[in-house]
Amino acid sequence: MKHFAAFLPLALLMPACGAKPVEGVTDARITLPAVTGRPGAAYFTLTGGEAENRLLTVTSPQVIKVELHDSVMKDGMMSMQTIEGGVAVPVGGKVAFEPGGKHAMLYDIAPSVKVGGTIKLNFTYANGRSIEVDAKVNPPGQGGSGGHAH
Numbered sequence: 001m002k003h004f005a006a007f008l009p010l011a012l013l014m015p016a017c018g019a020k021p022v023e024g025v026t027d028a029r030i031t032l033p034a035v036t037g038r039p040g041a042a043y044f045t046l047t048g049g050e051a052e053n054r055l056l057t058v059t060s061p062q063v064i065k066v067e068l069h070d071s072v073m074k075d076g077m078m079s080m081q082t083i084e085g086g087v088a089v090p091v092g093g094k095v096a097f098e099p100g101g102k103h104a105m106l107y108d109i110a111p112s113v114k115v116g117g118t119i120k121l122n123f124t125y126a127n128g129r130s131i132e133v134d135a136k137v138n139p140p141g142q143g144g145s146g147g148h149a150h
């Protein structure tokens with residue numbers, strides 16, 4: 001009975017229609033740098049599944065190095081911090097990586113990656129799961145590249 005009682009609040013979080021939350025990545029897109037050689041940025045939404053998970057890394061076969069960053073306001077200036085230890089994805093929740101907030105910084109993007117095309121992004125989670133998505137490639141400046149000057 002003790003275990004059943006502990007499980008109940010979790011069940012109440014589920015949508016009324018009975019649909020189970022699906023862990024995944026939606027709306028993935030990247031913005032190319034305005035100047036070749038500068039980093040680009042990737043944005044996406046993480047959706048939580050039936051168990052809490054944690055996004056650990058984002059990688060791409062077309063990018064040398066990817067870092068997870070958060071944007072923070074400091075002394076009236078927007079600056080970026082590397083996210084340490086990954087990002088928690090709650091059960092059935094959503095975590096948005098978007099301009100002005102969390103993002104993945106893309107260092108050294110392959111020249112074959114062009115506006116209008118796609119780029120492969122791999123999302124690796126704490127439970128060992130890996131999700132590959134094709135992200136849309138947007139031109140520089142679209143989706144707010146402000147605050148990306150490292």
Ligand SMILES: [Cu+2]
Nearest residue numbers: 069080105148
């Ligand atoms: Cu950044």
